[in-house]
Amino acid sequence: MPDKQLYSGHCHCGAVRFTARTDLEGMGDCNCSRCRRLGWIMQSVSEADFTLEAGADHLTTYRFNTEMIDHLFCRTCGIESFAQGSDGKGNRMYMINVNCLENPPPVDHGAIKHWDGANF
Ligand SMILES: [Zn+2]
Numbered sequence: 001m002p003d004k005q006l007y008s009g010h011c012h013c014g015a016v017r018f019t020a021r022t023d024l025e026g027m028g029d030c031n032c033s034r035c036r037r038l039g040w041i042m043q044s045v046s047e048a049d050f051t052l053e054a055g056a057d058h059l060t061t062y063r064f065n066t067e068m069i070d071h072l073f074c075r076t077c078g079i080e081s082f083a084q085g086s087d088g089k090g091n092r093m094y095m096i097n098v099n100c101l102e103n104p105p106p107v108d109h110g111a112i113k114h115w116d117g118a119n120f
Helices: none
Strands: 005-010 017-022 028-030 042-046 050-054 059-062 070-074 082-086 092-097 113-115
Touching (some): 005 092, 017 042, 017 092
Antiparallel strands (some): 017 050, 059 070, 082 092
16 A cells, blocks of 8 residues: 555635645546536545645535535635544544645546445
């Protein structure tokens, strides 16, 4: 398994910025009503591996369905660069939008996991 690397990511206008340490070994997409509209590729990272560097005051929260996940998008440009939730054991975790990373490795779309969120 590759080592974790530090990645920087941001929304389109750059107001919301984060860094995350990840090996990008769990990338996935999802077919739920929201994710298929967004078209994002997600990667979970632990709270310890995520830092919001800027833009907390720019974030707007959207919740739906079970309202377990805070979908956080920039109020200026509308891009959701990450979401915040829980791993089910009460530990806070983050879902970063791989498409918002600077200099990400090439994404092998054949290898990413497909979450059947539409049938949860
Ligand atoms: Zn923005």
